[in-house]
Amino acid sequence: MSIDRPRVLMIGPSRKSQGGISSVVNGWFDSAMPERADIRYLDCSIDGSKFAKLAVGCCSLLKTMLFARKYDLAHIHMGGGNSYKRERLFVKAAVNAGVPAVLHIHDGLFRILWKERSDQAGRERIRETLEACARVVVLSTEMEGYIRSNVSATVRTVCIPNGIVCHSPMLPKQRGTVLFLGHFDDNKNADAIVRAMGLLKERGLAAKAYFCGDGDVDGHLKLVRQLGLEDTCEYLGWVSGQKKQKLLDRCSIFCLPSKNEAMPVSLLEAMSNCLAAVVTPVGGMLDIVDDGITGRFVAIGDEGSLADVLCDLVEHESLRSGIANAGRRKVLESFSVDVTINRVLGLYREVLQEARG
Structure with missing residues (x-):
């Protein structure tokens, strides 16, 4: 031994x-x-x-x-x-x-x-x-x-x-871009992002969400079509390697409105790449995110509040970048x-x- x-x-x-x-x-x-x-x-x-x-x-x-x-x-x-x-x-x-x-x-x-x-x-x-x-x-x-x-x-x-292995982030980010990485199911709750994007569109806010993952993709795309959001919600399939890194370089906000989580690697990767995190206060995300400092919390299923938070981060770049930079420091120090x-x-x-x- x-x-x-x-x-x-x-x-x-x-x-x-x-x-x-x-x-x-x-x-x-x-x-x-x-x-x-x-x-x-x-x-x-x-x-x-x-x-x-x-x-x-x-x-x-x-x-x-x-x-x-x-x-x-x-x-x-x-x-x-x-x-x-x-x-x-x-x-x-x-x-x-x-x-x-x-x-x-x-x-x-x-x-x-x-x-x-x-x-x-x-x-x-x-x-x-x-x-x-x-x-x-x-x-x-x-x-x-x-x-x-x-x-x-x-x-x-x-x-x-x-x-995670932390790399130097690509800056600046493309304004108004939201990223989801995960499995399409009831738990990950990507549909909440789709509905929140619909509310942003009603407000006339220019934003676009990119959805990447596997699972119930057909159900996800059906909701996008029902709400007429094909121009603001784009599905890119399962991504990894350089393709995922290019999305992390481009996007400015990461959103994961899960009902349960352990400690999502996707959140750590996003924060290390200077994306502002918008998540629900569950599981290990409570240990990663300090609300208003290293990310933002929204209640499970509260699509109106999710839309409000996304709107704040899109409209106020200094707020978004401050949260993103603090999030990266948190990951470097502890994760x-x-x-x-x-x-x-x-x-x-x-x-x-x-x-x-």
């Missing part, structure tokens, strides 16, 4: 997948982390058919059962949807092999999994899984408090926010990838020192 350069079996969705977890993990691998920890990464899922997902998951689970004891610890990344049902098997395999397990919860809907999607027996299995872990990593202080208060006070939680990696490696040392006794 090496505390200075631990051997880590890391398990999560394919690093080629679309989504926040792969973005976070790729940021770690692109930094100095591989020099400070000996990491083997196993894909627990991939983008593709259900059969392909099942085959990859089963293969990686078998490898974990056979080889986990060769590592100092297992670090398992858990997303949303059915991810918990899969990842709990990896936790069990690591614990059965006598290897400390770190479960990293990236799911902003965990409370819904606990409260609405699980019966008594299901909640007991969740509790047992979390209590079996050497640590449970969460992304926000809100989630840390929720698990301790509702799941179990004995779960050893630790809050480690997401971190850079180097800060996150130092905290993760510190967690590894703590876990291994306990295991060594």
Whole structure:
């Protein structure tokens, strides 16, 4: 066992997948982390058919059962949807092999999994899984408090926010441009932005919103057509790499009116690129945004207030740029990838020192 350069079996969705977890993990691998920890990464899922997902998951689970004891610890990344049902098997395999397990919860809907999607027996299995872990990593202080208060006070939680690689922003920004990056569903609530853009159009304000992501795209486009907003709301599909960076360089406002969130990487990326953030006060966004200073909060579903805030930021460039600059400073100080990696490696040392006794 090496505390200075631990051997880590890391398990999560394919690093080629679309989504926040792969973005976070790729940021770690692109930094100095591989020099400070000996990491083997196993894909627990991939983008593709259900059969392909099942085959990859089963293969990686078998490898974990056979080889986990060769590592100092297992670090398992858990997303949303059915991810918990899969990842709990990896936790069990690591614990059965006598290897400390770190479960990293990236799911902003965990409370819904606990409260609405699980019966008594299901909640007991969740509790047992979390209590079996050497640590449970969460992304926000809100989630840390929720698990301790509702799941179990004995779960050893630790809050480690997401971190990103920060680049120098392209300035100046194009005035009146709003950006949404995410999944089109009820939770991300991109429709609220569409309706707010309709209100801005009624006021005669020149603004344009760019929507990027996957999910219920047809429903999103149907609403845009119903409201006659084809000239102010443009859908660009899933974007990544240079295409996403060009949008971050161009746009001046980032909007994410979600009903639940963990800690969206898209928000950190936008703020680091000097976009003024307009978000709802949920999950990790409460830790990132100081209302009126590093971003603006709007209540969930309050499309009138959302339109008012967007109007203020479009019409008053000094207000927008002040919030954007303060937001970038906040990300640089507290949410850079180097800060996150130092905290993760510190967690590894703590876990291994306990295991060594």
